[in-house]
Amino acid sequence: MSDRWLLRGAEVITCDPGQADLPRGDILVEDGVIAAMGPELRAGDCRVLDLRGKLVMPGLIDAHRHTWQTPLRALGADWTVMDYLAAVRVKLAPAFRPEDLHAANLAGALEALDAGITTLVDYSHCMGSPEHADAALSALEDARIRALFAYGYAAGPRECPALPTHASRLQEARRLRTTRLASDGGLVRLGIALTEMQIPWEQSRAELLSARELGVPITAHCSAWPVSGPSEVQRMAAEGLLGPDLLFVHCTWSSDEDLARIAGSGGSLTVTPETELQMGMGFPITGRALRAGVRTTLGCDVVSSNSGDLFTAMRLALQVERGRTNERVGLPKALELKAARVLQMVTLDAAEALGLGRVTGSLRPGKDADLLVLAADALNLTPLNRPRDAVVLQSHAGNVESVMVRGRWVKLRGALVDVDVASVRRRVVEARDAVLARVGGPSALLEEQGALATHWDMGTGAGG
Ligand SMILES: [Zn+2]
Known part of the structure; x- marks a missing residue:
């Protein structure tokens, strides 16, 4: 062409x-x-x-998606966050093999492109081996989408022979940074997705410092439910670890002080309205974040529950915020959050959150x-x-x-263009069948809910 x-x-x-x-x-x-x-x-x-x-x-920018979950589409339509963690993070993630990840990321990236999303933050926390990372990355490249491949440091619930220690997972990201993703000039760039804070803080700190050595954007699930002890943002602020390279996700339980800290550090935030509303993660904080001056973006998060359509996320974020405000003030004199403001969240603001403000996110010569x-x-x-x-x-x-x-x-x-859609569909269906067969079928997905407490601190009374 x-x-x-x-x-x-x-x-x-x-x-x-x-x-x-x-x-x-x-x-x-x-x-x-x-x-x-x-x-x-x-x-x-x-x-x-x-x-x-x-x-x-x-082109739209989806600032938060676990693209690897594409074969699990709609399985979690009625799941709470506890259901989701038990089924997806504990049960299903370890059952993905590299070829499943390739099929998933290819289908998911093409689904995003088809829906007008030209840039994707792929929060890839299903990294069972170096081959998993290579397969997930290759699929994004094959789809020809612009992406931040956010390598997930998170370890699965089972022993992982290929990446047996926390240090080996940090080293694996270093391998990608020194080989396939050494350049920031390609369509796919390296990012880091931190493990949730339910690991010892020393490990969280090590992840942050290691990511900073790589010089790549960092994204992290944050305050999606109340945890015991200080928040992620409080801990980072106390040690001077906040910065403009951080993209926090959810923050539904963040205090106004934490939002002010994020804003003051130049960091950004992603609201994922569909998952937050469904799963019991608290209320999307679009309005509070904008009022606090935080650069705020949107994401679809997981097609294992909800749509991968960013138009839906925009509409939901806007109207839910308006509904919440209107409920408080009664008959409003004017609507505070304007529709066009939400469009900015999925274009220029998201590009700037990824350090791509000079490259994409708006239309102008250059x-x-x-x-x-x-x-x-x-x-x-x-x-x-x-x-x-x-x-x-x-x-x-x-x-x-x-x-x-x-x-x-x-x-x-x-x-x-130049996509064999039938082949992509066949491969993602095969991945679905293979992964579900390895875990004992759909009826077995929630059977390890009781083991959740050993993996996640769900605080004192939230989390659904
Ligand atoms: Zn997420």
Whole structure:
């Protein structure tokens, strides 16, 4: 496919503070980069895509997803967080083999691209061996998605001969940093996903310091239920370990003081409204986080329970926050959280949270061409009034017609490009069958709930 594309005549939402939206604009893409934007561009020799009646906007950024759980789709539709931990983290994770992880991550990354997500934070905490890491990483590369491959330090509940010690898991991330992910210039970059704080604090500290030596972004589940003792953020703050490279996830039980600490350190936060609301992790803190000045992003978290559709996450985050505020104030004079603010959370704010603010997250000349084409002529978007707001409140993943990552079409006119979808489907179904067979079938998934207390401190009365 040509390296020069002219996208002609679309309604353009830039999500960039320095670049006005264009009611009818052109975008010229050269060598993966946005070369020019404006009405009626003259571009010379290039391929032209007529997008009259369509909407172009930055690709969405899912800041938190355990992509490896794709074969477990909807198994946890009625699970609490305790059910989820017992079934997925204790029972199912150790049953994944490298080939299952490859099938899972490939299908999950393609599902994300298909739904307009051009950048994924893959919180990959199913690392049973070096081969698991290599397979998961290869699948992201094969899907041609932009991703932070957040290597999970978390050990499983059983002995792991390939990575028998905490030190060996730290070393495994070092191996990736010095070999396949030595460069930060590729579409897939290395990140680190910390183990939950239910390990000794000395190990958490070692994980943080080791990740910092690697010079990569760090993400961590945080305060999803009340724990006994000081919070993760309190401990990190006390030792000067907070920083702008940290992306905290959930924080539903974080105090206002902890949110202020995160904001003050330049760190970021990801709300995953569907899982938080379902599983009993407390209430999504979108409004509190924004008021505290924390850079706030959204994630789909797990398709083992809920949808992998970031449009749904946007809508849910917005309306749940409004509902909570309205319940408190009665009939509101005005709605505090605006729809367009939520769009910023899944575009530019998320890019900045990943240290990619200069590369992606908005449309302006000089940035990589990570974008999606939305069917603004679909009935559910017609007539197109207030385009940014319509994206948040009216559109869905089925409206995504085309998707470009770094100037390359990964989806075009409704179909993934150069993807054997039947093969991807077959492989992820085979992975589902193999993993479930190894654990004794779906009826056995919750049978180790009693063992949870040995793995996680669930505090005093929360956690569902
Ligand atoms: Zn998670």
